[in-house]
Amino acid sequence: MSPDGRFGELSDAAAGSAPGSTPEPREGPLAGPPAENAIATRLIDGKSYARRLTDAVRADVTRLKNEHGLQPGLAVVLVGHNPASEVYVRSKIAHTEAAGMRSVSHLLPGSTTEAELLDLVGRLNADPAIHGILVQLPLPTGIDPMAVTDAIHPDKDVDGLGQVNVGRLTLGLRGLVPCTPLGCLMLLRAELGTLRGLHAVVVGKSNLVGRPMAQLLLHEDCTVTVAHLHTPDVGALAAQADILVVATGQKGLVRRDWIKPGATVIDVGITRVATAEGRTRLVGDVQFDEALGRAGRITPVPGGVGPMTIACLLRNTLRAARLSIGLPDDEPALRRAD
Numbered sequence: 001m002s003p004d005g006r007f008g009e010l011s012d013a014a015a016g017s018a019p020g021s022t023p024e025p026r027e028g029p030l031a032g033p034p035a036e037n038a039i040a041t042r043l044i045d046g047k048s049y050a051r052r053l054t055d056a057v058r059a060d061v062t063r064l065k066n067e068h069g070l071q072p073g074l075a076v077v078l079v080g081h082n083p084a085s086e087v088y089v090r091s092k093i094a095h096t097e098a099a100g101m102r103s104v105s106h107l108l109p110g111s112t113t114e115a116e117l118l119d120l121v122g123r124l125n126a127d128p129a130i131h132g133i134l135v136q137l138p139l140p141t142g143i144d145p146m147a148v149t150d151a152i153h154p155d156k157d158v159d160g161l162g163q164v165n166v167g168r169l170t171l172g173l174r175g176l177v178p179c180t181p182l183g184c185l186m187l188l189r190a191e192l193g194t195l196r197g198l199h200a201v202v203v204g205k206s207n208l209v210g211r212p213m214a215q216l217l218l219h220e221d222c223t224v225t226v227a228h229l230h231t232p233d234v235g236a237l238a239a240q241a242d243i244l245v246v247a248t249g250q251k252g253l254v255r256r257d258w259i260k261p262g263a264t265v266i267d268v269g270i271t272r273v274a275t276a277e278g279r280t281r282l283v284g285d286v287q288f289d290e291a292l293g294r295a296g297r298i299t300p301v302p303g304g305v306g307p308m309t310i311a312c313l314l315r316n317t318l319r320a321a322r323l324s325i326g327l328p329d330d331e332p333a334l335r336r337a338d
């Protein structure tokens with residue numbers, strides 16, 4: 001990973017561009033009917049960015065093993081049987097192993113109590129072979145997700161959801177940053193270069209995506225508006241955005257007139273819907289067809305933000321392992337809020 005520049009390695013590894021520079025236009029899929037629409041919408045290929053980031057992590061893991069005899073270890077904890085969570089956890093385990101890291105999984109029954117889960121987290125905190133701990137969300141009702149995420153030692157909190165890492169992010173200090181918003185930021189920086197002065201509208205205020213996303217964009221010197229369920233006329237606000245990040249889980253919420261012509265749209269939503277042929281497919285929070293020819297750039301669903309979430313998890317785990325033996329942090333601090 002490159003030691004220079006804020007999130008330098010994100011642009012370097014994921015996009016092949018210098019930190020802060022505006023990347024040259026690259027070959028990439030352009031979409032949108034050309035006739036009455038002036039804008040040829042560029043699809044942001046999250047899969048390809050994620051592959052490059054994962055390759056960089058794998059190379060660093062090999063170096064860490066060869067030079068320091070350390071293999072990063074990630075523990076993934078899943079409670080109960082949520083089909084979507086099972087897919088994500090399987091994918092995390094496979095990617096962790098493919099990156100040369102040690103993967104330990106704890107698949108617990110839905111009857112697991114909060115006390116039992118906290119006990120497991122305590123044991124993983126004390127295990128020196130484990131550098132990252134992740135408890136898959138959502139948790140079954142009856143278990144307080146905040147109590148659990150906050151029980152993870154801040155240095156192993158590769159999801160960045162505990163109080164310490166949330167505080168660090170807010171203050172612009174080095175810490176572990178939640179994977180999905182970190183992945184979104186990497187895509188934005190790689191695609192747009194500097195984000196300074198742009199108006200970003202984040203729709204959704206979850207701890208997992210909306211809030212940390214807003215903090216990251218503030219550190220990039222964006223003007224940030226956060227909209228949510230109770231915001232009147234979200235569409236009119238969204239239509240002012242140079243960058244529109246949507247993380248609501250409401251499929252197809254964003255219509256064409258919510259998008260400022262030429263804006264960059266990051267669609268974090270993933271909903272599985274039934275097709276007329278009796279199969280299922282994934283859709284996002286944006287009416288994708290309506291965004292084509294209107295947005296300047298957009299992340300597709302699938303193949304946009306999702307793959308970056310897992311690539312960032314690997315990257316956070318590698319960082320946590322390096323820090324555990326006192327190696328220098330190659331990620332600079334976020335800019336301190338003034």
Ligand SMILES: Nc1nc2c(c(=O)[nH]1)N[C@@H](CN(C=O)c1ccc(C(=O)N[C@@H](CCC(=O)O)C(=O)O)cc1)CN2
Binds near residue numbers: 159301302305
């Ligand atoms: N502890 C956490 N829980 C959850 C997180 C998280 O970051 N930490 N995020 C989401 C789910 N998630 C990871 O856990 C996740 C979601 C989507 C993808 C992904 O690669 N999606 C693909 C499609 C995959 C498919 O076919 O179903 C895509 O969008 O292209 C990865 C991870 C909630 N819980």
